[in-house]
Amino acid sequence: AAGDVEKGKEIAAGICAGCHNADGNSTIPIYPILAGQEPGYTAKQLHDFKAAAGETAARDNMIMAPMVATLSESDIENLAAYYSQQKPQPGIVGDASLIEEGKRLYQGGNLENFIPACSSCHSPNGQGIPPHYPRIDGQHAAYTLSQLQAFRLGTRKNDTNSAMQMIVSRMSEQEMKAVSEYITTL
Ligand code: HEM
Numbered sequence: 295a296a297g298d299v300e301k302g303k304e305i306a307a308g309i310c311a312g313c314h315n316a317d318g319n320s321t322i323p324i325y326p327i328l329a330g331q332e333p334g335y336t337a338k339q340l341h342d343f344k345a346a347a348g349e350t351a352a353r354d355n356m357i358m359a360p361m362v363a364t365l366s367e368s369d370i371e372n373l374a375a376y377y378s379q380q381k382p383q384p385g386i387v388g389d390a391s392l393i394e395e396g397k398r399l400y401q402g403g404n405l406e407n408f409i410p411a412c413s414s415c416h417s418p419n420g421q422g423i424p425p426h427y428p429r430i431d432g433q434h435a436a437y438t439l440s441q442l443q444a445f446r447l448g449t450r451k452n453d454t455n456s457a458m459q460m461i462v463s464r465m466s467e468q469e470m471k472a473v474s475e476y477i478t479t480l
Protein backbone atom coordinates (compact mmCIF):
# COMPACT_ATOMS: atom_id res chain seq x y z
CA ALA A 295 0.00 0.00 0.00
CA ALA A 296 1.28 3.47 -0.83
CA GLY A 297 1.95 5.56 2.27
CA ASP A 298 0.33 8.85 3.22
CA VAL A 299 2.91 11.58 2.69
CA GLU A 300 1.26 14.12 5.02
CA LYS A 301 1.06 11.65 7.90
CA GLY A 302 4.67 10.67 7.30
CA LYS A 303 5.70 14.30 7.42
CA GLU A 304 4.13 14.69 10.88
CA ILE A 305 5.94 11.71 12.39
CA ALA A 306 9.19 12.78 10.75
CA ALA A 307 8.92 16.25 12.29
CA GLY A 308 8.17 14.81 15.71
CA ILE A 309 10.74 12.00 16.03
CA CYS A 310 13.24 11.91 13.17
CA ALA A 311 14.06 15.52 12.33
CA GLY A 312 16.48 15.87 15.25
CA CYS A 313 19.01 13.75 13.36
CA HIS A 314 17.80 13.50 9.74
CA ASN A 315 16.39 17.09 9.48
CA ALA A 316 12.78 17.81 8.61
CA ASP A 317 13.11 16.90 4.93
CA GLY A 318 15.48 13.94 5.40
CA ASN A 319 18.55 15.93 4.35
CA SER A 320 20.70 15.44 7.43
CA THR A 321 23.60 17.88 7.65
CA ILE A 322 25.63 15.80 10.12
CA PRO A 323 27.51 13.24 8.03
CA ILE A 324 27.10 10.25 10.35
CA TYR A 325 23.31 10.50 9.90
CA PRO A 326 22.16 9.32 6.48
CA ILE A 327 20.33 11.45 3.94
CA LEU A 328 16.91 9.80 3.51
CA ALA A 329 15.47 12.23 0.94
CA GLY A 330 14.63 10.77 -2.46
CA GLN A 331 15.19 7.14 -1.45
CA GLU A 332 13.05 4.36 -2.94
CA PRO A 333 10.20 3.90 -0.40
CA GLY A 334 10.39 0.09 -0.42
CA TYR A 335 14.04 0.23 0.61
CA THR A 336 13.38 2.74 3.42
CA ALA A 337 10.47 0.68 4.76
CA LYS A 338 12.65 -2.46 4.69
CA GLN A 339 15.35 -0.70 6.72
CA LEU A 340 12.85 0.41 9.35
CA HIS A 341 11.65 -3.18 9.70
CA ASP A 342 15.19 -4.49 9.81
CA PHE A 343 16.08 -2.22 12.75
CA LYS A 344 13.38 -4.01 14.79
CA ALA A 345 14.45 -7.07 16.75
CA ALA A 346 12.18 -9.97 17.64
CA ALA A 347 12.16 -10.91 21.34
CA GLY A 348 15.46 -12.56 22.28
CA GLU A 349 16.97 -11.95 18.85
CA THR A 350 19.40 -9.50 17.31
CA ALA A 351 18.02 -7.21 14.63
CA ALA A 352 19.20 -7.84 11.04
CA ARG A 353 20.38 -4.26 11.23
CA ASP A 354 21.61 -3.98 14.77
CA ASN A 355 21.88 -0.29 15.68
CA MET A 356 21.36 1.11 19.16
CA ILE A 357 20.35 4.58 17.96
CA MET A 358 17.69 3.49 15.45
CA ALA A 359 16.30 0.54 17.48
CA PRO A 360 14.35 2.70 19.95
CA MET A 361 13.18 4.98 17.10
CA VAL A 362 11.42 2.17 15.26
CA ALA A 363 10.16 0.31 18.33
CA THR A 364 6.84 2.17 18.48
CA LEU A 365 6.26 2.62 14.74
CA SER A 366 3.23 0.78 13.31
CA GLU A 367 3.15 -0.76 9.86
CA SER A 368 1.30 2.26 8.48
CA ASP A 369 3.69 4.70 10.21
CA ILE A 370 6.53 2.95 8.37
CA GLU A 371 4.75 3.16 5.01
CA ASN A 372 3.92 6.83 5.61
CA LEU A 373 7.47 7.77 6.60
CA ALA A 374 8.93 5.92 3.60
CA ALA A 375 6.50 7.71 1.28
CA TYR A 376 7.29 11.10 2.80
CA TYR A 377 11.07 10.79 2.49
CA SER A 378 10.84 9.41 -1.05
CA GLN A 379 9.12 12.64 -2.10
CA GLN A 380 11.80 14.96 -0.72
CA LYS A 381 14.54 16.36 -2.92
CA PRO A 382 18.00 15.12 -1.88
CA GLN A 383 20.70 17.70 -1.19
CA PRO A 384 24.40 16.96 -1.82
CA GLY A 385 26.16 15.07 0.97
CA ILE A 386 29.43 15.93 2.69
CA VAL A 387 32.77 14.66 1.36
CA GLY A 388 35.42 13.76 3.96
CA ASP A 389 38.71 13.44 2.02
CA ALA A 390 38.52 14.64 -1.57
CA SER A 391 41.96 13.23 -2.41
CA LEU A 392 40.47 9.71 -2.45
CA ILE A 393 37.72 10.42 -4.99
CA GLU A 394 39.63 9.32 -8.12
CA GLU A 395 40.69 6.02 -6.57
CA GLY A 396 37.13 5.43 -5.42
CA LYS A 397 35.79 6.10 -8.88
CA ARG A 398 37.94 3.33 -10.40
CA LEU A 399 36.66 0.83 -7.85
CA TYR A 400 33.03 1.92 -8.20
CA GLN A 401 33.07 1.61 -11.96
CA GLY A 402 35.44 -1.31 -12.47
CA GLY A 403 35.68 -3.26 -9.22
CA ASN A 404 38.99 -4.95 -8.37
CA LEU A 405 39.55 -8.15 -10.32
CA GLU A 406 42.51 -9.20 -8.18
CA ASN A 407 40.31 -9.53 -5.10
CA PHE A 408 37.07 -10.49 -6.87
CA ILE A 409 35.35 -7.23 -5.98
CA PRO A 410 32.56 -6.57 -8.49
CA ALA A 411 31.86 -3.08 -9.77
CA CYS A 412 29.45 -1.29 -7.43
CA SER A 413 27.82 0.14 -10.55
CA SER A 414 26.55 -3.33 -11.50
CA CYS A 415 23.95 -3.24 -8.70
CA HIS A 416 23.74 0.43 -7.70
CA SER A 417 23.89 1.63 -11.36
CA PRO A 418 26.59 3.83 -12.90
CA ASN A 419 25.05 7.02 -11.51
CA GLY A 420 24.39 5.51 -8.06
CA GLN A 421 20.64 5.82 -8.36
CA GLY A 422 20.15 2.13 -7.64
CA ILE A 423 17.92 -0.45 -9.25
CA PRO A 424 14.51 -0.68 -7.55
CA PRO A 425 13.33 -2.38 -5.52
CA HIS A 426 16.31 -4.26 -4.03
CA TYR A 427 19.33 -2.09 -4.80
CA PRO A 428 19.18 1.27 -3.04
CA ARG A 429 20.30 4.57 -4.43
CA ILE A 430 23.53 5.60 -2.74
CA ASP A 431 24.43 8.68 -4.83
CA GLY A 432 25.26 11.87 -2.97
CA GLN A 433 25.20 10.19 0.45
CA HIS A 434 27.55 11.52 3.15
CA ALA A 435 30.89 9.72 2.92
CA ALA A 436 31.09 9.14 6.69
CA TYR A 437 27.71 7.36 6.71
CA THR A 438 28.53 5.22 3.66
CA LEU A 439 31.82 4.14 5.22
CA SER A 440 30.03 3.28 8.47
CA GLN A 441 27.70 0.95 6.55
CA LEU A 442 30.52 -0.83 4.72
CA GLN A 443 32.13 -1.36 8.13
CA ALA A 444 28.83 -2.57 9.60
CA PHE A 445 28.42 -5.14 6.80
CA ARG A 446 31.96 -6.29 7.49
CA LEU A 447 31.47 -6.53 11.26
CA GLY A 448 28.14 -8.30 10.76
CA THR A 449 26.13 -5.77 12.77
CA ARG A 450 24.33 -5.17 9.47
CA LYS A 451 23.27 -8.37 7.75
CA ASN A 452 20.08 -7.39 5.95
CA ASP A 453 21.37 -7.44 2.36
CA THR A 454 19.67 -9.64 -0.21
CA ASN A 455 21.77 -12.80 -0.79
CA SER A 456 24.51 -11.35 1.46
CA ALA A 457 25.88 -9.49 -1.56
CA MET A 458 27.25 -6.60 0.45
CA GLN A 459 28.69 -8.78 3.21
CA MET A 460 30.60 -10.85 0.66
CA ILE A 461 31.91 -7.80 -1.17
CA VAL A 462 33.15 -5.89 1.88
CA SER A 463 34.90 -9.00 3.22
CA ARG A 464 37.26 -8.63 0.23
CA MET A 465 37.79 -4.88 0.46
CA SER A 466 40.64 -3.10 2.22
CA GLU A 467 39.94 -0.25 4.63
CA GLN A 468 41.52 2.11 2.08
CA GLU A 469 39.17 0.86 -0.68
CA MET A 470 36.13 1.31 1.57
CA LYS A 471 37.17 4.88 2.38
CA ALA A 472 37.92 5.76 -1.24
CA VAL A 473 34.69 4.40 -2.68
CA SER A 474 32.66 6.15 0.04
CA GLU A 475 34.16 9.50 -0.99
CA TYR A 476 33.42 8.91 -4.67
CA ILE A 477 29.78 7.94 -3.98
CA THR A 478 29.19 11.37 -2.39
CA THR A 479 30.10 13.04 -5.67
CA LEU A 480 27.56 11.08 -7.73
C1 HEM B 1 19.64 5.35 9.86
C2 HEM B 1 14.95 6.58 9.50
C3 HEM B 1 15.24 8.85 13.80
C4 HEM B 1 20.06 8.33 13.69
C5 HEM B 1 18.34 5.48 9.40
C6 HEM B 1 17.81 4.83 8.21
C7 HEM B 1 16.50 5.17 8.11
C8 HEM B 1 16.19 6.03 9.23
C9 HEM B 1 15.50 4.75 7.04
C10 HEM B 1 18.57 3.95 7.25
C11 HEM B 1 18.96 4.75 6.02
C12 HEM B 1 19.60 3.96 4.91
O1 HEM B 1 19.70 2.73 4.99
O2 HEM B 1 20.02 4.60 3.95
C13 HEM B 1 14.60 7.24 10.67
C14 HEM B 1 13.24 7.55 11.06
C15 HEM B 1 13.30 8.15 12.30
C16 HEM B 1 14.72 8.26 12.65
C17 HEM B 1 12.00 7.23 10.23
C18 HEM B 1 12.17 8.58 13.20
C19 HEM B 1 11.15 7.69 13.44
C20 HEM B 1 16.57 9.02 14.08
C21 HEM B 1 17.11 9.80 15.17
C22 HEM B 1 18.47 9.64 15.16
C23 HEM B 1 18.79 8.75 14.04
C24 HEM B 1 16.29 10.67 16.12
C25 HEM B 1 19.53 10.21 16.08
C26 HEM B 1 19.33 10.19 17.45
C27 HEM B 1 20.35 7.40 12.71
C28 HEM B 1 21.64 6.74 12.55
C29 HEM B 1 21.51 5.88 11.44
C30 HEM B 1 20.15 6.04 10.94
C31 HEM B 1 22.87 6.92 13.40
C32 HEM B 1 22.56 4.91 10.89
C33 HEM B 1 22.29 3.58 11.58
C34 HEM B 1 23.21 2.45 11.17
O3 HEM B 1 24.42 2.64 11.19
O4 HEM B 1 22.71 1.38 10.84
N1 HEM B 1 17.33 6.22 10.00
N2 HEM B 1 15.46 7.67 11.64
N3 HEM B 1 17.62 8.43 13.41
N4 HEM B 1 19.48 6.95 11.74
FE1 HEM B 1 17.47 7.32 11.70
Ligand code: HEM
Binds near residue numbers: 399410453
Ligand atom coordinates in the same frame (compact mmCIF):
# COMPACT_ATOMS: atom_id res chain seq x y z
C1 HEM C 1 23.35 -1.66 0.05
C2 HEM C 1 27.69 0.19 -1.20
C3 HEM C 1 28.25 -3.28 -4.54
C4 HEM C 1 23.85 -4.99 -3.47
C5 HEM C 1 24.48 -0.87 0.01
C6 HEM C 1 24.76 0.22 0.90
C7 HEM C 1 25.97 0.74 0.55
C8 HEM C 1 26.47 -0.03 -0.57
C9 HEM C 1 26.69 1.92 1.20
C10 HEM C 1 23.85 0.71 2.04
C11 HEM C 1 23.08 1.91 1.59
C12 HEM C 1 22.44 2.66 2.72
O1 HEM C 1 22.61 2.31 3.89
O2 HEM C 1 21.76 3.65 2.43
C13 HEM C 1 28.22 -0.61 -2.19
C14 HEM C 1 29.57 -0.47 -2.70
C15 HEM C 1 29.75 -1.47 -3.62
C16 HEM C 1 28.49 -2.20 -3.70
C17 HEM C 1 30.56 0.58 -2.25
C18 HEM C 1 30.98 -1.83 -4.40
C19 HEM C 1 32.19 -1.98 -3.75
C20 HEM C 1 27.08 -3.99 -4.60
C21 HEM C 1 26.83 -5.07 -5.52
C22 HEM C 1 25.59 -5.57 -5.20
C23 HEM C 1 25.08 -4.79 -4.09
C24 HEM C 1 27.78 -5.53 -6.63
C25 HEM C 1 24.82 -6.69 -5.86
C26 HEM C 1 25.41 -7.89 -6.15
C27 HEM C 1 23.35 -4.25 -2.42
C28 HEM C 1 22.06 -4.51 -1.78
C29 HEM C 1 21.91 -3.54 -0.78
C30 HEM C 1 23.10 -2.72 -0.81
C31 HEM C 1 21.07 -5.62 -2.12
C32 HEM C 1 20.69 -3.32 0.13
C33 HEM C 1 20.79 -4.07 1.41
C34 HEM C 1 19.55 -3.86 2.26
O3 HEM C 1 18.44 -4.23 1.83
O4 HEM C 1 19.68 -3.32 3.34
N1 HEM C 1 25.54 -1.00 -0.87
N2 HEM C 1 27.60 -1.66 -2.81
N3 HEM C 1 26.00 -3.84 -3.76
N4 HEM C 1 23.95 -3.18 -1.82
FE1 HEM C 1 25.77 -2.42 -2.32
